Amino acid sequence: EVQLVESGGGLVQPGGSLRLSCAVSGFTFSSYWMHWVRQAPGKGLVWVSRINSIGTTTDYADSVKGRFTISRDNAKNTVNLQMNSLRVEDTAVYYCARVVGGSFDNWGQGTLVTVSS
Amino acid sequence: QSALTQPASVSGSPGQSITISCTGTSSDVGGYNYVSWYQQHPGKAPKLMIYDVTNRPSGVSNRFSGSKSGNTASLTISGLQAEDEADYYCSSFTSSSTFVFGTGTKVTVL
Numbered sequence: 001e002v003q004l005v006e007s008g009g010g011l012v013q014p015g016g017s018l019r020l021s022c023a024v025s026g027f028t029f030s031s032y033w034m035h036w037v038r039q040a041p042g043k044g045l046v047w048v049s050r051i052n053s054i055g056t057t058t059d060y061a062d063s064v065k066g067r068f069t070i071s072r073d074n075a076k077n078t079v080n081l082q083m084n085s086l087r088v089e090d091t092a093v094y095y096c097a098r099v100v101g102g103s104f105d106n107w108g109q110g111t112l113v114t115v116s117s
Numbered sequence: 118q119s120a121l122t123q124p125a126s127v128s129g130s131p132g133q134s135i136t137i138s139c140t141g142t143s144s145d146v147g148g149y150n151y152v153s154w155y156q157q158h159p160g161k162a163p164k165l166m167i168y169d170v171t172n173r174p175s176g177v178s179n180r181f182s183g184s185k186s187g188n189t190a191s192l193t194i195s196g197l198q199a200e201d202e203a204d205y206y207c208s209s210f211t212s213s214s215t216f217v218f219g220t221g222t223k224v225t226v227l
Contacts, residue, residue, distance in 0.1 A: 035216070044120065044221040045155070045163065045206050059214050062118065095162060102151020102210045103168035110162060 002026040002106045004096050009111030012086055016115070020081040022096030022108055030054070030074040033099045036081050038092035039110075046092075050099070051079065064090075086115045121146065121207055121219035128225040134195040137222045139207030140188060145217055147188035151210035154183060154192045158203045166205075167192060194224070202226045 008020040022034070036048040049060045049070040058070050069082040079096055093110040122140040129135040139146065139154075146152055152170045155163035165174050167183035170190060180195045190209075194201055207219035 037218075045157075045208075045218040046120075047208075047216040047218060050216070061215060101169060102149065102208075102216075103153035103165055104155070104163070104208070105165050105168070105174065107162040107164075 002098070004098065004106060004108035006094060006096055006108045006111035009094065009113045011114045011116065013117050014086060014088055014115055016086050017082070017084045018086065018113060020083065020094055020096075020111060020113070022079045022081075024077050024079070024096075024098070027098070027106075029077040034070075034072060034079040035097045035099050035104065036070065036079075037095045037097055037104070037107075038090075038113075039095070040089075040092040043092075048094070049081065083113070086113075088115050091115045118145075118211060118213065118215055118217045121209060121217055123205075123207060123219040123222045125220070126223045126225065128227055129194075129197045130227045131197055131199065133197050134193060135197060135224065137192045137194075137205055137207075137224070139190040139192070139209075139219045141190075141209055141217070142188055144212040145209040146185065146190050146207075148212060149210045150185070152183070152185055152190045153208045154181075154190075155206045155208065156201075156203045157206065163206065197226055199226050 035050040051070045067085045072079045095110045096108045097104040098106040154167040157163045170185045
């Protein structure tokens with residue numbers, strides 16, 4: 001069974017940092033692109049970032065470029081999102097997702113990040 | 118990258134068919150067949166319903182179907198059921214090597 005489990009969310013002050021992790025199981029992690037998608041409370045889904053199967057290619061949404069860094073550890077089956085210079089508008093549930101072709105076929109349950117003073 | 122445009126809400130009676138549109142540009146929806154659709158119930162993670170414009174993952178009801186014409190993709194739900202009441206989002210790959218989601222549509226079963 002494919003499983004993705006996010007962790008690391010919490011309350012942080014504006015300007016602070018947080019590191020999210022997503023532990024996966026049930027598939028050959030090193031064969032897939034992995035993505036982060038977020039959803040602000042009561043709002044829609046927003047794509048955040050992606051990383052290729054071997055960790056050599058990354059892409060980011062303009063809204064997080066220069067502040068967020070995606071990485072992965074294929075030995076530990078984890079994908080991470082380092083979030084720096086956090087803003088109030090970064091408050092959201094953050095989902096990690098596996099992508100096959102052009103679709104997000106498996107999602108984690110999400111972890112809530114709240115940026116507030 | 119601006120969100121793809123979806124109607125805010127669509128409703129229908131049980132057994133009816135409804136269609137949700139998803140309008141983008143030639144740099145996303147119109148330029149690639151990487152259009153997918155997701156169902157999200159309150160408090161839950163999204164679930165893939167349609168991938169590559171028209172394909173259904175294993176386990177998804179054949180009441181769900183997808184299509185595309187130009188810069189607009191569509192999701193049709195036929196034989197509407199109470200369990201279909203949820204939020205629906207489209208998504209597309211873009212020419213910037215990023216992804217973009219739609220604004221979301223709330224489906225209400227009357």
